[in-house]
Amino acid sequence: MFRARYPRRLPAVTLVAGLALAVSACGGGTTAALPEASPSASAEQLNPNANLSKQSVTISVWPGYTPEDLAARVEEKLRFKLKVATHDTNEIIMGKLTGGADTGIDVAFVSGQYAQALNAAGLLEPIHPELIPNLANLYPEAKELAFDPGNTFSVPYTWGTTGICYRSDLVKTPPTSWNDILSPPEDARKKVTMMTTERWLALPAVKALGMSVNTRNDQDLAKVKEKLVAAKANLLGYDDVTFGDRLKSGEAVMVEAWDGWCPTSEKNIKFVVPKEGSDLWVDTMVVLRSSKNKEAAHAFINFILDPKIHSWAALNILYKVPNKAAMDALPTELKQKNAPLQMSPSQLLAGESIVDLGEDSVKYTRLATEVKAAQ
Amino acid sequence: MTVPAVSGATVNTRSRRSRLAERLVFLGPGLAYLIVLLLIPLATVLSFSLFRRGRFGGVIYEASGDNLVRLADPIYLDIVLGSLRIALVATLVALLLGYPTAYLIARLPRKWKTIALVAIVLPFWTNLLIRVYAWIVLLSGPGLVNSALGKLGLGPFEFLYNQGTVVVGLVYSYLPLMVLPLYAAIERLDPRLAEASANLGARPARTFVSVTLPLTLPGVLTGCMFVFVPSFGNFVIPELLGGGRSIMVGNLIRDQFLTARDWPFGSALTLALLAVLIVLLLLQAWSARRA
Amino acid sequence: MRRPRLLYVPFWATYVFLYTPIVVLVVMSFNSGKSPYSFTGLSLKWYGKLAGNALVREGLVNTLIVAAGSTVLATVLGTLLAVGLARHTRSRVLDTLGVLPAVLPDLVLAIGLLVFYAAVRMTLGLQSVLLAHTVFGMAFVTAVVRTRLTHVDDSLEEASRDLGASPFTTFVRVTLPQLMPGIVAGALLAFTLSVDEFVIAFFTAAPTTPTLPIVIYSMVRFGVTPEINALATLLLAVSFTVVIAAQRMTRLTESLS
Numbered sequence: 001m002f003r004a005r006y007p008r009r010l011p012a013v014t015l016v017a018g019l020a021l022a023v024s025a026c027g028g029g030t031t032a033a034l035p036e037a038s039p040s041a042s043a044e045q046l047n048p049n050a051n052l053s054k055q056s057v058t059i060s061v062w063p064g065y066t067p068e069d070l071a072a073r074v075e076e077k078l079r080f081k082l083k084v085a086t087h088d089t090n091e092i093i094m095g096k097l098t099g100g101a102d103t104g105i106d107v108a109f110v111s112g113q114y115a116q117a118l119n120a121a122g123l124l125e126p127i128h129p130e131l132i133p134n135l136a137n138l139y140p141e142a143k144e145l146a147f148d149p150g151n152t153f154s155v156p157y158t159w160g161t162t163g164i165c166y167r168s169d170l171v172k173t174p175p176t177s178w179n180d181i182l183s184p185p186e187d188a189r190k191k192v193t194m195m196t197t198e199r200w201l202a203l204p205a206v207k208a209l210g211m212s213v214n215t216r217n218d219q220d221l222a223k224v225k226e227k228l229v230a231a232k233a234n235l236l237g238y239d240d241v242t243f244g245d246r247l248k249s250g251e252a253v254m255v256e257a258w259d260g261w262c263p264t265s266e267k268n269i270k271f272v273v274p275k276e277g278s279d280l281w282v283d284t285m286v287v288l289r290s291s292k293n294k295e296a297a298h299a300f301i302n303f304i305l306d307p308k309i310h311s312w313a314a315l316n317i318l319y320k321v322p323n324k325a326a327m328d329a330l331p332t333e334l335k336q337k338n339a340p341l342q343m344s345p346s347q348l349l350a351g352e353s354i355v356d357l358g359e360d361s362v363k364y365t366r367l368a369t370e371v372k373a374a375q
Numbered sequence: 376m377t378v379p380a381v382s383g384a385t386v387n388t389r390s391r392r393s394r395l396a397e398r399l400v401f402l403g404p405g406l407a408y409l410i411v412l413l414l415i416p417l418a419t420v421l422s423f424s425l426f427r428r429g430r431f432g433g434v435i436y437e438a439s440g441d442n443l444v445r446l447a448d449p450i451y452l453d454i455v456l457g458s459l460r461i462a463l464v465a466t467l468v469a470l471l472l473g474y475p476t477a478y479l480i481a482r483l484p485r486k487w488k489t490i491a492l493v494a495i496v497l498p499f500w501t502n503l504l505i506r507v508y509a510w511i512v513l514l515s516g517p518g519l520v521n522s523a524l525g526k527l528g529l530g531p532f533e534f535l536y537n538q539g540t541v542v543v544g545l546v547y548s549y550l551p552l553m554v555l556p557l558y559a560a561i562e563r564l565d566p567r568l569a570e571a572s573a574n575l576g577a578r579p580a581r582t583f584v585s586v587t588l589p590l591t592l593p594g595v596l597t598g599c600m601f602v603f604v605p606s607f608g609n610f611v612i613p614e615l616l617g618g619g620r621s622i623m624v625g626n627l628i629r630d631q632f633l634t635a636r637d638w639p640f641g642s643a644l645t646l647a648l649l650a651v652l653i654v655l656l657l658l659q660a661w662s663a664r665r666a
Numbered sequence: 667m668r669r670p671r672l673l674y675v676p677f678w679a680t681y682v683f684l685y686t687p688i689v690v691l692v693v694m695s696f697n698s699g700k701s702p703y704s705f706t707g708l709s710l711k712w713y714g715k716l717a718g719n720a721l722v723r724e725g726l727v728n729t730l731i732v733a734a735g736s737t738v739l740a741t742v743l744g745t746l747l748a749v750g751l752a753r754h755t756r757s758r759v760l761d762t763l764g765v766l767p768a769v770l771p772d773l774v775l776a777i778g779l780l781v782f783y784a785a786v787r788m789t790l791g792l793q794s795v796l797l798a799h800t801v802f803g804m805a806f807v808t809a810v811v812r813t814r815l816t817h818v819d820d821s822l823e824e825a826s827r828d829l830g831a832s833p834f835t836t837f838v839r840v841t842l843p844q845l846m847p848g849i850v851a852g853a854l855l856a857f858t859l860s861v862d863e864f865v866i867a868f869f870t871a872a873p874t875t876p877t878l879p880i881v882i883y884s885m886v887r888f889g890v891t892p893e894i895n896a897l898a899t900l901l902l903a904v905s906f907t908v909v910i911a912a913q914r915m916t917r918l919t920e921s922l923s
Contacts, residue, residue: 237618401750
């Protein structure tokens, strides 16, 4: 098949391709539209006494974000099967969920602004609080989140902020400002990473310039872009997932990081919230409207909010959970060792919530594209 | 599926009807499959590019030329041109490495020839992502190349995360696809032609330029196409080896479907990718015919 | 004929270039330490860890289901199509259509199927990947079997028909046996390509049914771990065995025919 025989056929290849395109001009219009459904208005009646053992729940979550034996524990306690699928990033799961094809997911873990977008697209089932008594375990602050006040379509799983994670032994002076990342000192050049997901890509420059993380102003964004392009020359790369390893190996000395992902359990790794302020991010659980196992899905969320289960994230991956009982029960030693765990809910709420910007969110997409394409 | 055999007297009607049936049986299933799962999907891409973006992915069925206009925006044009450049450089490097390799393999004794060829193909049959990952192990800051250089008192250098490493990754991934068609072309070459040229007093370089190269040109073009096509639309290698610092048109397309959820523009970009390739394929076909 | 010395430089460069990373991966897979950058001692522990990795196992099973299913489908459809194209039509357009998926960039096919599946509200899962992989698998089977057909003497088929055999019998008893080496080669190609295919699977798989390349992509993105080295070594060993076996088999069939 590697004989050089394609070339002779290639004119015909293009002919067929052209044909295909021509066919489409007439045929395309008949394909079904993705409905611009209205946000969750009509709540389906859920049966609180449904026989859960006849249901099964499929969740999609970041790898390593829930206990490894979660499925076994759910089956033991709730008597239904749990399947755990994983997604690396918000984008990947959003791509699948908004695609229009049926994914078979009942509960998805996504960040707050993405939950908001899913809800606006009419893809989410409203949360039925009567099926989740453990909502009472949440901090009052966790019910006032800007993207979903009152937890109407999402239940927070973890929360935190974004800051600078750094090697205290490899930087001369500890960073205190976003400008330390945007224009690093000589010895840290090319040893700095920033995040690649668009809103967090913009965050350091947005905050350094004293703007709102939710700014839609074109002039603001033009300044942000200028700052980010200038910062690019000193970056090692854009990195959302491996910055912790890079700090450990010394390949990077200072990175933009979510507090939970900063490996503060290592001796020389520290986390700081820059003085210009930062954001409040929340990773949430949402129930898909397309789910056929909504009662079991709610039972699953209720199970997660059990302090014994919910504290797993804090104990094992050092993420703060918005669950008062779970946080109160953490060993003091763990909190002392890992400064980010000491942040109180009110301190967290001082950070600005990232919310979905609707039509204007494309501005951030374009910003990210322009920054990455800049030479 | 069975068509009854008929006696010789009715051969004419038999053959006409049964031929139609045979055509249907042999061509029908495959073509039906290709129409449903290839032509209609491509048609859907084209039609999507002419609609408006749904706010949360998908499309709104209102005709709009915006997406095609947006293609001309300098930023997207730059990315397409940048990808074109990277893919061309990768193709050229693969050709410079691949041609001599294929040439020598074709001149090896039969037994060695097989081994040498299998050795070229072998890496190709292992997972592409893992092969790319191997380069991260080798080239990263604390990686093996740097530790070796460190022992010589050099470095450490930051090799990764620039366009150069993207090119290395692309060449590494698709080099076998360059060598194979080149080998096929060179192997069929009659060695006496080159001998004749040499006997007539041509220097080796001269013989190469005016005898060997023109005769193997179709193989060169095929190999270049095999490297160029997957390089141009790639998004994995720029992401892993480029550190997200440079993006190619493949990343842009992927981002439209995942991050931006702008399906119509993603479709328009996909068509642009296809269009560039079709133009190049036409050029190739044209030059192959002339050669 | 003289072989210019200078040519040996790129020749060896090619092989060194192709194999250095592979050697590194294999050696580091037996490393006892966690650092992927320095060798601290021999150990098989990463293979043990790999065996315990449920995600990798699940991905492997999914990949094998998809590859086996799409290979069967592609081989049947592709063989019929190749015979049909060679014997029952002279259309160059159809001819080109048959091999089009093999020359199309994978991203284009992936996006096409993504929007198509979304438009018809297809349930994503292994079946959506299987159907997608059949598209290009079929093109490769068609191409290989067609090449084989040009070497098959059609006078045998004519003789069979003249002797009163039905077209079906002729196809099964005369054409098919002669095509067998091509069909086997095509099927093998379709299978291998499906096992390794990432881009199309990435866009058409459900989040619940990742194939092995999707799992690997996720592992690679999440950083360098020795587990990946172990996985790479195992995959290499399997590919190596398959390639050698295929080489032996084609030589065997060649010597028989």
